[in-house]
Amino acid sequence: MKKSLFILLIISLLIIIACDRFEHKFEPVVIEENYVIDFFNSFADSISNFPANIPEILSFYNDDYNNNGVTKNDIENFYTGFTLVNTPISLEATIIDTTENHDIQWRLLATELSGTVFMDTLITDVLLPTTESFEFYGNQANMRNVVVELFTGQWCPNCPNAEEALHNLKMQYGSRFSYVEYHYYDDLESSFVTDLFSYYPNNGGLPFGIVNGNEHLLYSANSITEAQAEIESAITPLMVEPLSVVLTDLQTNLTDISLSGSVQIEIDSSIATDNLKLVAVLMDDFNDEYLNNHGEPHFNIALKRITVDISTLNLDDPVEFSITDLDVLPDWYMDTAAGLPEDLTLVIWVQKLDSSYDEGTCAAYNVIEVSL
Numbered sequence: 056m057k058k059s060l061f062i063l064l065i066i067s068l069l070i071i072i073a074c075d076r077f078e079h080k081f082e083p084v085v086i087e088e089n090y091v092i093d094f095f096n097s098f099a100d101s102i103s104n105f106p107a108n109i110p111e112i113l114s115f116y117n118d119d120y121n122n123n124g125v126t127k128n129d130i131e132n133f134y135t136g137f138t139l140v141n142t143p144i145s146l147e148a149t150i151i152d153t154t155e156n157h158d159i160q161w162r163l164l165a166t167e168l169s170g171t172v173f174m175d176t177l178i179t180d181v182l183l184p185t186t187e188s189f190e191f192y193g194n195q196a197n198m199r200n201v202v203v204e205l206f207t208g209q210w211c212p213n214c215p216n217a218e219e220a221l222h223n224l225k226m227q228y229g230s231r232f233s234y235v236e237y238h239y240y241d242d243l244e245s246s247f248v249t250d251l252f253s254y255y256p257n258n259g260g261l262p263f264g265i266v267n268g269n270e271h272l273l274y275s276a277n278s279i280t281e282a283q284a285e286i287e288s289a290i291t292p293l294m295v296e297p298l299s300v301v302l303t304d305l306q307t308n309l310t311d312i313s314l315s316g317s318v319q320i321e322i323d324s325s326i327a328t329d330n331l332k333l334v335a336v337l338m339d340d341f342n343d344e345y346l347n348n349h350g351e352p353h354f355n356i357a358l359k360r361i362t363v364d365i366s367t368l369n370l371d372d373p374v375e376f377s378i379t380d381l382d383v384l385p386d387w388y389m390d391t392a393a394g395l396p397e398d399l400t401l402v403i404w405v406q407k408l409d410s411s412y413d414e415g416t417c418a419a420y421n422v423i424e425v426s427l
Contacts, residue, residue, distance in 0.1 A: 091153050091182065094189040095161065099148040102163075106138050115191055117183055122193030143168045155426040157182040157189070157229070183229040192229050199298045201290045202404050202422040203234040205273075206252055206263040207347075209241040215349040216276035217262040220283035222354050224290070231294055233402050233422045235336050235357045242345050243353065245384075247360050254412055267293055268406050268419040299323040300405045300420035304373065307401060309427050312382045317373035318403060318423075320365065326420065332408045333363040334419075335376050340398035340426075355400070358384050362408065376403075399427040 098115045101108060113131055120127040137144045144165050152160040159182055165174040183192035203221060207214040221234040238244045239252055239261060257263045257272070262282075264273030266289045276282035300322050307316035314337060322328065337359040343352035359378045368374060381395060404422035 091157075091159070091189065092150065094182070095148070095150045095159070097188075099150075102146045102148040105134070105146045106144070109134050117190040117192045120191060120193045121195050121198055122180055122191075123196045125193065137165065140173070144173055151177065153182075156424075157184070181230060184226050195229075195231050197298055197301070198231065199294055199296050199420075200231050200233065200422045201267055201293050202402065202419050203232075203267075203286065203290070204237060204265045205234060206237045206239050206248070206257075206261055208239050208261050209243065209345065209347055211261040212348050213276045214262045215347040215351055216279045217264060217273060217282045217286075218347060218353065219279050219351070220276065220286055223279070223283055224287060225355075228290075228294075230423075232290060233404075233424050234355055235338055235402055236353060236355050237357050238353075243342070243356055245358055245360070248357070251360070256412060256414070266290060269414045269417040297323075298421065299326050302403065302405070302421055302423045305401075305403070305423060305425055306373070307425065307427060309395070309399070310381075311395060312379070314378040314381065314401065314427070315376070316401075317375045319373050320370050320405060322370060322405070322420075327407070327416075328366045330407055330409050331364075331366045332406055333365050333374055333376060334360070334404050334406050334408075335363070335378060336360045336402045337378050337381075338400050338402060340400055358399075365405070401425050401427055 094115075098112075101111045101115065105112065109131065112134055113127065116127050116130055118127060120130065137146070144167060147164040147166075149162040149164070150159070151162055152158075158179065160177055160179050162177055163174070164172070167173050179194075181192050181194050182189040205217055205221060207218060218236065224232055225234060236243075237248045237251060239248055252263075255263075255265055262273060262276050264286065266273075266286070273282070273285060300320065302318055302320060304319040305316065306318070307314060318333070320333070322331075336357050339356045339358055341352060341354055342356055345353065347353055359381070361376065361378055363374060363376050365374055402422060402424040404419045406419040407416050409416060
């Protein structure tokens with residue numbers, strides 16, 4: 056009876072977390088590949104010592120783990136369930152694929168003492184970078200993600216504090232948190248930034264940050280610690296709010312001159328759709344040629360930003376978008392001989408954008424990003 060119940064548990068969990076492919080375009084990890092492999096080898100060693108060390112296996116999972124609704128407690132029940140089988144089970148973990156987005160696909164093989172295969176499946180997960188390594192974090196599906204738009208400048212003395220605070224929070228919260236840098240009146244400025252800066256209410260100074268469109272404004276960053284605490288106190292309550300907009304099945308096609316794609320959008324009936332937009336920002340992940348005021352590299356530099364009016368669209372169909380003129384990006388960015396570099400990321404979110412800013416309604420409801 057226990058074995059039958061456990062098999063049902065396995066089936067239900069694997070339907071949720073097992074998959075034979077990534078949803079987005081696959082690119083191999085280059086910079087952090089060895090660190091990911093080191094992490095997974097440690098995890099695989101722990102798996103091989105099952106069942107004596109289930110707590111050690113669980114230590115590789117973040118406390119806020121959520122993979123399509125599967126929590127860390129579900130993972131504990133999953134591994135514990137193997138001990139309910141009438142015959143001893145040994146486990147083996149093998150890495151299959153990884154991406155620059157820290158998606159990981161791995162194989163879990165369970166065999167009985169006789170050598171008979173009890174279970175053989177592929178699992179798709181997401182890694183979260185930590186100070187020393189990684190943790191399994193899940194795709195955080197059905198969870199509300201948060202975006203911060205930071206207006207910054209190389210000439211600004213306090214802006215590097217805000218920039219590093221955001222980078223630290225990105226490392227801490229992974230796919231739950233996205234941010235973009237809009238450079239204002241410096242070498243890295245893009246053409247759309249001045250109008251966007253004027254749209255949001257501000258005092259004219261930098262750094263200037265917008266959390267989810269209207270939830271919080273950041274006007275100062277006297278230290279990294281202060282800025283990080285201020286931003287974190289604003290984003291964490293938003294992350295636990297009910298999810299009213301779901302973004303899935305993001306597809307992209309990047310050429311030398313354009314980025315086109317589509318995304319499936321589901322909107323809760325409680326959300327008013329008038330002036331509702333899909334916002335798409337193409338950003339450069341890293342630049343160490345043009346440094347900030349503290350002599351440090353920039354991350355997440357916005358290159359292009361478009362909006363698509365979705366207020367009257369039939370959302371039963373995927374929403375299409377296109378970012379054009381990638382051959383006329385700012386001079387600092389383009390290398391006409393080599394074409395577009397590899398460190399590009401697309402960030403998209405849904406936001407209500409009236410013709411004039413309204414703090415009461417100008418909310419960003421959800422955000423996802425993908426490395427290109």
